[in-house]
Amino acid sequence: MAVSSDLDQFLNKIDDDYVACSICLERYTKPKILPCLHTFCERCLCGWVEKHGDLNCPACKTPCELQDGGVSELKDNFYMTSLVDLVIERRKLASGQDRVCELCEDKEVSHFCTECCQYLCVNCERMHGKIKATRSHKVRLISDLNEPEVERQSIAEHDVNCPTHPESKVQFYCDTCQVPVCIACTVVDHRVPEHAHRYLSVAADEYAVQLKDTVTKLKLKEDCIDTNMTAVKNSLFDQEKEKVNRKAEELVQSVRNEQQWLVNELHNGRDARIKETDILIEEFEFNHTSVNSARNYAETLLNHASPVQLLSTRPEVTRRTDELLKISDKWEEPVDGVEFDEAASDANLGRIKADACVKKCSIENFPKTVWKGDNTCLIVHTRDARGNDVIPRQKLNGTLNKPNGEVVHLKFSNNYNGTLSTIFRADVEGKNSITVTIDGQAVPGSPFAFSTRTGPVRTIGNWGNGKGEFNRPSGIVRDSRDNIAVADTDNNRVQIFNEALVFKDVLTFPKFKNPFKPRDVAISDDNTYFMTDSGNNQVVVSKQGGQLIRCFGQGELKDPRGIAIHPIDGNVYVCSHGSGAVEVYTQDGELLRTLGTPGRGQVVFKSPHSIASDSKGTLFVTNSVEVGHVYGFDTLGKLTMKSEKLEYPGCIAIHSDGCILVCNNSLFSWDSCLYKLNKQGKILSRIDAKEYVSMYYSGIVFTDDITSRVLITDRVYHCLRVYVV
Incomplete structure (x- = not known):
């Protein structure tokens, strides 16, 4: 019985893409699924833990906390186990060797029961269909199993035995524990009323709808990360240097020294931002790989898994996809490193700082009443000894002193127009005050008192x-x-x-x-x-x-x-x-x-x-x-x-x-x-x-x-x- 080329390609793809452990590069033996949804052989994971001391996923490095039982306590991957068994079985069938009916052990096989996992001859298949206990079973012609589409359906119909009761097929889903169970489990470890059960098909249909929506969101997340990762890689820092140099060529000799200083500063900032960008690209690539891996696994479940296989990893898939969908996928292109003051004839390439005279400085728009919990803007006007607006060299310090004795240090932003501003929030009712100092000297009028209220x-x-x-x-x-x-x-x-x-x-x-x-x-x-x-x-x-x-x-x-x-x-x-x-x-x-x-x-x-x-x-x-x-x-x-x-x-x-x-x-x-x-x-x-x-x-x-x-x-x-x- 020769295997078709299409089926051969189908089986090869499953062998290469789905049932090969990425550690030993062989078919899975007792596959275990990690919280990040990657799967490995139990023995490979044991060797990994023995070598490294703890378990970080060999594929994506996501930490996995082991229970007292170690690797053996990790959840079995029903889907991969079934897939390995079926691939092995189909390889035997595709080898061309004649098989003998597993019931009469005499005649050549013509059919395969997907529920009993038995090869049958024509007569035994006819008897199989008359027996009350097996008449509803799905039976396929051996010749049909050479077709990939039929094979995919056969994989999804493949029954799984209960790991706790190997003699029983898994038929139900325990909503309480979120695991597939057999009928024996429903009267022993998962009995009512402590546990609620449903038929596998009902639970699987409901979860498939949710998983389909999750796959769509993961694809959007993957595309967004990919777009922003590309944007980061394509960001051109040389444009900033060209902008500064182009501006410098228009200036007179009196500001050449200022030009060189700004170019040097721009290079320094550029080097720092390149390092930050490399880190950001690495993070985007890592997140892209994680999202892509989870999406591929979810799509594989949707396309190939049976109800029990679909539901066996539902908690892990849900938790992992929730984690991945919360990953930040935003990136904003950095603004120019230098801003030009066109109106300032002595600082065309940038801003020149000078010493401020504290006695000439003042507080603008200071409120007498502030609403509790609301944000209020405080502006400090800085001037030199001649009363001209300046961008101060000195550092401004400010503190918000609350009625309960708490002190909050304020951070000022330079507006580069002779003013600095800070946003503060008074969240305690009563008399508050703000103290503003420059080089340890209080700005005139400081501390400034105000009250807060609500309503x-x-x-x-x-x-x-x-x-x-x-x-x-x-x-x-x-x-x-x-x-x-x-x-x-x-x-x-x-x-x-x-x-x-x-x-x-x-x-x-x-x-x-x-x-x-x-x-x-x-x-x-x-x-x-x-x-x-x-x-x-x-x-x-x-x-x-x-x-x-x-x-x-x-x-x-x-x-x-x-x-x-x-x-x-x-x-x-x-x-x-x-x-x-x-x-x-x-x-x-x-x-x-x-x-x-x-x-x-x-x-x-x-x-x-x-x-x-x-x-x-x-x-x-x-x-x-x-x-x-x-x-x-x-x-x-x-x-x-x-x-x-x-x-x-x-x-x-x-x-x-x-x-x-x-x-x-x-x-x-x-x-x-x-x-x-x-x-x-x-x-x-x-x-x-x-x-x-x-x-x-x-x-x-x-x-x-x-x-x-x-x-x-x-x-x-x-x-x-x-x-x-």
Whole structure:
């Protein structure tokens, strides 16, 4: 029986690319999978540990912490074991030697049972199909096994025996332990109710969907790293030198010495940056290799693995891919090493420093009151003895002295125009002061005293339908360019403001069947707007300029309220207030799942109102009609956090440091306040707006990722309120 050339190539590729250990270069013997998803023979790993003392992956150097049992305790790679067995078996079949039926041990084989792993003759195959216990088995013609496509399917159908009970086939998946098990395991080591089981095929189909999405993300991550690695390699430092030399040729002889000094400084900086670039390239290459390796392994599982093989390494694959997807793949090309002052006739090639006269220096724009937790800019104006602006040779020192005795050292940035500035944050209420010195001498007026406070800063807008006016505003969001979008619900529009809160644009959709009633807005990374429309029970997707892209959710959503885009998977999470659920969609509008249904560990929602996500992907939701809590949960609806008890938590925002800000609205008195919670849901503080009464907050957003300044929509006073918390 001669093997086809296509099958021969297929088997050779498996032999070379999949089942060869990169240490011994032979087929795997008892393959073990490491946390980084690389696989090696057990004996090879034992030899590696014996030689090196610890176990760092021989391929990528990722550390692997061994348990007390050593290498033998590492997880077996079911997939590679099965692949090796099948390759050996197919090689025997492809050798051309006649095989005898393994049942009657007489006649020549004509079929192969993929579940019994037995070769059968025509008569035994016919009997095999009549026996009740084996009639459902998948049986292949020997001639068909010469075709690569049939062989691939045969590999995926190959059953695996349980390592704990070798006489039993693996048929189930333990969700509790995340391992494939046999029927004997379900009544011994994985019995209910402590463990939950599912059929392998069901669990594998679900995980395959997740793994397919992971492969896509890994490919994007790999491409991004590759692009930036290429950009680093192609960066040309000589352009800086040419720029300096070209500028130097235009200058008079009086600045030749300054020219040479700047060129030398540029060379020194260039040498340092070349070293940094070499390190950066090495890091990009390492990350690219790791991501590529993980993607290839995941694709191999998708293309060739059976359900048990697919699920046997699920925890390791998930953990490793999560690690790799968090790798930074950004690179910004460095700016020019020299900046030119065209207006300064005596420093055309750069900036000339001089001694500052402390008595002539002063502090600009020093505030008398600072909002607690907010960032404040302090400017020092430096002059020489004649009162002229200078860039000082001396070092400026500054300290922030807090009421609790804590001292914070300030760092000044040179603005190269006769001023230096620093950003400070006063986070303790009471009397603070700042001391600024130059060469140990205090700048006139130093120390400068000021006080801090919290609460509302100002109010923007009022009732109406003009630009910057509102009618029962709801959700509010900030995009990547610091534009602010407000759902102006009863004006049937979304208003957009710039970072200074000046009106910029408006989104309206007058052609819908019912009036457009926006309740909340989410903005994707590419500045696409996703708006919940309770008037039409849908999500409206448009560009920033108002060009309608699509609508979705009409069949599932009832009175949609809060909306959020997950920072990791990019999916859209929508609070369906009327149906008591959170619906999960792709950005194209495909419904993926519904969260909030009882059972399987999901958090149960009553009337979900507001939803937000932190940078790690944990989702937080509030119920508008429930006295109680803020709930944190994962993308499958599993409860991960339950806050301390609140009154009536409404809209919610998450700061970049993980703290949670919740608007508390009384259903009876229309009085609102803010609660600040930590990551674990513990109440840190409560902030009341004593200046106002009868407010109702319905949307909240942080104005940036650093300060504690927030914007809140007030549905009673039809305005935006600026708070510092």
